[in-house]
Amino acid sequence: MQLEKSIIDDANHKQQAAHQRRFDFVAADIKDLDIILKKLGNFQIAIPSWALGTGGTRFGRFSGGGEPRSLEEKIEDVGLIHALNKSSNSISLHIPWDIPDNATSVKALAAQLGLHFDAVNSNTFQDQSSQQHSYKYGSLHHVDKAVRKQAVEHNIEVINYGIELHSKALSLWLSDGSNFPGQLNMRGAFERTLKSLQEIYEALPADWKLWIEYKPYEPNFYSTTIGDWGQSYLLASKLGNQAQTLVDLGHHLQGANIEQIVSLLLMEGKLAGFHFNDSKYGDDDLTVGSINPYQLFLIFNELVEGMDARGMNHATGIGWMIDASHNIKDPVEDLLQSVEAIKIAYTQALLVDQQALKQAQQQNDVVLAQEILQHAYRTDVRPLLAESRLRAGGALQPLDVYRQQAVRKQLINERGALAVSTGL
Numbered sequence: 001m002q003l004e005k006s007i008i009d010d011a012n013h014k015q016q017a018a019h020q021r022r023f024d025f026v027a028a029d030i031k032d033l034d035i036i037l038k039k040l041g042n043f044q045i046a047i048p049s050w051a052l053g054t055g056g057t058r059f060g061r062f063s064g065g066g067e068p069r070s071l072e073e074k075i076e077d078v079g080l081i082h083a084l085n086k087s088s089n090s091i092s093l094h095i096p097w098d099i100p101d102n103a104t105s106v107k108a109l110a111a112q113l114g115l116h117f118d119a120v121n122s123n124t125f126q127d128q129s130s131q132q133h134s135y136k137y138g139s140l141h142h143v144d145k146a147v148r149k150q151a152v153e154h155n156i157e158v159i160n161y162g163i164e165l166h167s168k169a170l171s172l173w174l175s176d177g178s179n180f181p182g183q184l185n186m187r188g189a190f191e192r193t194l195k196s197l198q199e200i201y202e203a204l205p206a207d208w209k210l211w212i213e214y215k216p217y218e219p220n221f222y223s224t225t226i227g228d229w230g231q232s233y234l235l236a237s238k239l240g241n242q243a244q245t246l247v248d249l250g251h252h253l254q255g256a257n258i259e260q261i262v263s264l265l266l267m268e269g270k271l272a273g274f275h276f277n278d279s280k281y282g283d284d285d286l287t288v289g290s291i292n293p294y295q296l297f298l299i300f301n302e303l304v305e306g307m308d309a310r311g312m313n314h315a316t317g318i319g320w321m322i323d324a325s326h327n328i329k330d331p332v333e334d335l336l337q338s339v340e341a342i343k344i345a346y347t348q349a350l351l352v353d354q355q356a357l358k359q360a361q362q363q364n365d366v367v368l369a370q371e372i373l374q375h376a377y378r379t380d381v382r383p384l385l386a387e388s389r390l391r392a393g394g395a396l397q398p399l400d401v402y403r404q405q406a407v408r409k410q411l412i413n414e415r416g417a418l419a420v421s422t423g424l
C-alpha cells in the first residue's frame, strides 16, 4: 500500500498552528537555522530489509500481522516510512533472505517510492538448504579451505547482486568464533579470516567499500574472531583504503565508551558507519534512543565535530543504518521512532557550540564544558525536525498519521494476519 500525499497534507494542516508556535519558540534561539534545517533535510537513515518483520528471541516470536511477504512488500514498507518522515530513502538487503530476482523491476519500484539501495549484507552465519558445507564451525576463518571458499564465493555473489542495484558497499558480519577454550587457534583463525577477506576485497568494484562489523559474543560465547573494533580495524588496515570498520551500537561490552571508539576511527578515516539500536544488557536490539539517548547524543557530538574537522559531508560521509529487532512493537512504528531518535541526537549535536567547547577544554573548565554539551542536549529540537519534514513534504507527526490511517490494519487486510517476513 502507499499513502496519498493529500492524507499527509490534511493531517499537517490540522497541526500547523500548534507546530508553528512550538517551532517559533525554539527557532528564536538558534543561529544558522536555515543551514541546520538543510542538514536535517539531507540526513537520511537506511532501513534494513530484515527489520520490517517482527523480531523475536530464541523463546518465541509474536507477530503483529501484515508482515511483508516479499522483497517488493518490504520496499513498499520502507516507502511508507519515507513518505511519512522523508528521512529513510534507502533500503539495505541481506542475502539470501532478500534476493533481488529481478533487479530491474525492484529498482523501478524503489525509484518510484523515492528510494535507492544501501549496502548489501552477506550471510555466512546460517546454513542454507542448498549449500554444500556447513558454517557450524565458522566461515571465513574455517580450518577447511572448502568452507572458506564457499563463504568467499557467497560474498562475491552478494557484491554482484549489489552492483545490479547500484549499492556501493558490502557489509560483512561474521559469527565466526569459538564456544570453548582450546577449540580454536586464535591467531590461525585471524590469519585465515584476513586471507579470505583479501579474496573478497579483490572482487570489490573500485568505487565500493567493504564494511567490517565486529561483535564480542553471540552466537559464539568464548571468542569471536572479529570481536572488537581493534580486530576489525586491524583487518581493515591490512586490506586497504576500501575497507573500514562498522560500528553496531549493541556490539560492545557493558560500559564501553563508544563515542571514543567512533572518534578515533573517524580520525583514521576508518569509520564505515553505523548500525543503530539501543541496549541495556547486551545486543538487545531495542529501539534507538529508548534506553540511553544521552550516549547517542555524545556519539553524534563526536561525529559532527570529527566530520567537520575532516571536511566530510554529514549525510554521505559514512553509512547510517538501523539494525534493531522489534519484539513487541509494530516494526514500522519502531522504525519511525528510531529514525526520530537518531535525528534528534544529530540535531542536538549540531547545536553544540563547538568553539566555546574547545575554549573550555583548553582552559580545563570542566564545569563549563559539561554545561555546553548539556545545554544542547536539553534543547527540545523536535519542532525543528517537524519543520524539516514539512518542508520536504513529509508529515509533521509521522506516527500520528500512521495510526490515524490504521496502516497496520490495512496491511493485515492486504497481506493477512499470519504473513511472516524472511529474516532472523
Ligand code: PSV
Pocket (backbone or CB within 6 Å): 050, 121, 173, 213, 215, 248, 275, 283, 323, 424
Ligand atoms: C549481528 O548481530 C548483526 O548485527 C549483523 O549486522 C547482522 O547482519 C544482523 O545483526 C542480522 O540481524
Ligand code: MN
Pocket (backbone or CB within 6 Å): 173, 213, 248, 275, 323
Ligand atoms: Mn548489525
